[in-house]
Amino acid sequence: MTQSLERTRALDRRLDQAAELCRARGQSLTPLRRRVLEIVVEAGRPLGAYDVIDILAQERGRVAPPTVYRSLDFLLEQGLVHKVLSVNGFVACSQATRPHAAELFICQRCGTAVEVARRVADERLEETAAELDFAIDSVVLEVRGRCADCRIETSPPHVTA
């Protein structure tokens, strides 16, 4: 896990921005929450809550589920991470400045989750909701398949950690 200085700097900047964003909302990105976010960002792919627990546990001994779930819930509320239902995981939001539903392309081979900015479903979804007289609260859109890198590969080096 040797990281380039550049990357760690970029990471710090990102975490600082997140902290600022929370502060602007009267919330606080505590050390624990910050570390959890850092772990998820570093992973670059959806991580299970228990993956996070394991990583944290290496640093600070036994960590019970609620500790991590609470931080993850906070980060979800702040829009800093998204929950990925397809894999029961959590992934860092790539543009946390404004809250939004995630539209994710998830590779089933390497686990990478790419978040797409442009709204893939939009007018037609609104239209349909209007026809049904349905008040939309949130939208889950997850596309499962194979990313560019993994299209070629034949078989399952499923995820690396």
Added chain:
Amino acid sequence: MTQSLERTRALDRRLDQAAELCRARGQSLTPLRRRVLEIVVEAGRPLGAYDVIDILAQERGRVAPPTVYRSLDFLLEQGLVHKVLSVNGFVACSQATRPHAAELFICQRCGTAVEVARRVADERLEETAAELDFAIDSVVLEVRGRCADCRIETSPPHVTA
């Protein structure tokens, strides 16, 4: 649970069609599978695997999870039910004749899940996948909110059974 004759007839017809569909594929809608499908159809909303277990258990004594999960997996494969990730539940497919990804509008108050035929996300999704060079395997689209009936109501008679 008094059902009109019409409804039970319609239900039987639907189950017969499902059986026919399986048979055409060289598969068999066994009594257990048929009953599980019936339970899910009758519910008219997403049901947890353990809800199904409880219902079955009333009829035949202890039912272990694998029994039901296997049937549900079979029904999923045949496209007769959809999995609803948002609620860890299973809902009957409203048009099982041709397999398709479910596009669901799920009411958070009454639990009803309406399946929409017209593809809400489609071209734009394909386009985006093409740009990412991503090979789509399956798509999960779940819209959460309030259905027409529940828009008026103020608070949480959350689901009825």
Added chain:
DNA sequence: ATATGTCATGTTATAAAGTAACGAGACCGG
């Protein structure tokens, strides 16, 4: 400076959802 409140975290226990692995009976084709 002390009481009171609020918020974040720790801790214990348990609930809810899902699966692995093995065995027994039914049924089919040779």
Added chain:
DNA sequence: CCGGTCTCGTTACTTTATAACATGACATAT
């Protein structure tokens, strides 16, 4: 009748998530 395949039963377990209660740290009001 034998060997395979399919379905289901059964036991045990894993993974994911939450309820409920205790503790500590910090703010502020008197």
